[in-house]
Amino acid sequence: MSETEKRISIKSSADIITARGVGREMAKQLGFNIVDQTKITTAISELTRNIVSYTGKGRVIIKKIHSDIGKKDGMEIICTDKGPGIESIELVLKAGYSTSGSLGLGLSGAKMLMDDFNIKSKPGKGTRVTIKKWLR
Amino acid sequence: MDIPILKIENFLVVTIQAEMSDDEILKLQEDILSRIKEVSASGLIIDITALDVVDSFMGRTLSNIANTADLLGAKTVVVGIRPAVALTLVELGIRIKWNLNTALNLEKGIDMLKRRIERQGAGGAF
Numbered sequence: 001m002s003e004t005e006k007r008i009s010i011k012s013s014a015d016i017i018t019a020r021g022v023g024r025e026m027a028k029q030l031g032f033n034i035v036d037q038t039k040i041t042t043a044i045s046e047l048t049r050n051i052v053s054y055t056g057k058g059r060v061i062i063k064k065i066h067s068d069i070g071k072k073d074g075m076e077i078i079c080t081d082k083g084p085g086i087e088s089i090e091l092v093l094k095a096g097y098s099t100s101g102s103l104g105l106g107l108s109g110a111k112m113l114m115d116d117f118n119i120k121s122k123p124g125k126g127t128r129v130t131i132k133k134w135l136r
Numbered sequence: 137m138d139i140p141i142l143k144i145e146n147f148l149v150v151t152i153q154a155e156m157s158d159d160e161i162l163k164l165q166e167d168i169l170s171r172i173k174e175v176s177a178s179g180l181i182i183d184i185t186a187l188d189v190v191d192s193f194m195g196r197t198l199s200n201i202a203n204t205a206d207l208l209g210a211k212t213v214v215v216g217i218r219p220a221v222a223l224t225l226v227e228l229g230i231r232i233k234w235n236l237n238t239a240l241n242l243e244k245g246i247d248m249l250k251r252r253i254e255r256q257g258a259g260g261a262f
Contacts, residue, residue: 013158020155020189038188038220042228045191049158109192109228 004064011057016048019060026062031135040133043110047079047129050106055083074134082126089119139164141171147179147249153186161197169204177210179249183242185216202236211252213237215245
């Protein structure tokens, strides 16, 4: 495991704090400003909380990335779980949609805060959410 | 981690000093509400200066505390939101449901509570 990639398994709400800390630290090291550090950390918090709330356990990978095309560096966060999956991705991406009585801002919030957002989900198999933020 | 709940005049002041797990936040919520009842507080100030992340869960919990405190007769002001946190909250879209009163710092928070309670005492609409 290189220094530019961290894996954290997510099982409880304490792991959310750990993942946030790792994300914040990497964002700081890569030179993201305080606002972007906060956005990245908040997005990690939303996605890892989804894992804890809906599936019980999963994993987050936080890593440094580089784009040859854009000649820029950035950060990528991949959250995976083997939970129930999502029936309608369109629906969960609507701000305010929630099945758990929360604000329903988890996925849509993470999408708003980051530059790239990708979600793949199969009902019964699990979900993978990938988010990216590029250094400006 | 037990977070101290201080009493100043008829107000309770809670300073969140470190990142809290969900369980700790919910425990704090219970502690605050029972303390409001215990001392018949008319105001509650929650200082979140130390928080560098406020996600939707934390936002919702703060909002729940304020709504419940209101039912118990105490008005809530959240103080010390960092600029980067404020920007993130607005982008998260939390503003819509974030029915909380906020002030820049503790001093302004106390002023705000005093004005609100005076207005209410004078029979004005809250």
